[in-house]
Amino acid sequence: MSDSDYGLPASPSPTPRDAAAPVNASDADIILRSVDAVDFRAHKLLLSMASPFFQNLFTLPQPPTSSPHASPNELKDGISVVCLSEDEHAVDMMLRYCYPRTVCPAEPTLDTTEDVKLTLVLISKYQLAGVQGIVVQRLKAGPTLPQVLSIFLKAWLLDLRDVVPIAARHTLRADVDTSEDYEELNQVPCIVLVKLANFRKACADAASARPWTDDTTQRLSFPVADFSASCSANNNYRYSLCPAIDQYLKDAFIELKLLPSGWNLVFQNQIVTAVEKVSRSCKACHANDRISPAVIKMSRFLYEEVESRISKIEMEKSFF
């Protein structure tokens, strides 16, 4: 019920204010107004080039700029106003995707789950097909995002087929908790969650499968000598590893069975923790500061191998 239903005067609409730079052009030929009343002075040509949504919108008849009957919501300073349903942050983000980097140097950083999901919504609504690649790159190479499941589900619901498989791979880095209250969970069919679980299981099996076990170390392409020759605790360095590195591998495989992600192995905090944990396993290497460089090298090796194995696991084609 609105104020006027109670006989009270309706709340006045906030007076629109202009957005800050960079999308506040003096030669603008369109104003995009956010739902929280911020005006972005933009260029139709650039918007049309970036977004079929705007291309279609601008082919519709526009009010004549000199019309004395135009309401303030339609014209401002003689420029047509388009009212959008997104807030200032969302419109700013959308414009940063539409405008060339020479005009908007700062691309959205996508360092929160909310901004990644907002970007997915913008891609879908404004048909920003090229932006899928930005999200894919972020999920591949950026730090692990919280609530990874909700990103995957959002991409699936919006049918963003470039993002879905990468978002599924991003879920391998963290526990997936289906008891969390994601709005997306209520919108996807159960079969999607079953297929994601199957994919994660297949990746875990591949990442932790033979020939990783200790007795086959000699058959691996591990540069074994790099991890044993300098270790005085090791008498048989041709085929054996320094006990600390051996322990590191055993620990890593327990982790890989749970979270089959190479990313986690090379994450800085993870390496520091691993070095602290295995240092006690070889006093000689620990005393000579050899464990940290060896773990870094081995983690890199494992990362390449695990990512290669996981990249061969395809999501089911019937997924979509």
Ligand SMILES: [Zn+2]
């Ligand atoms: Zn050693």
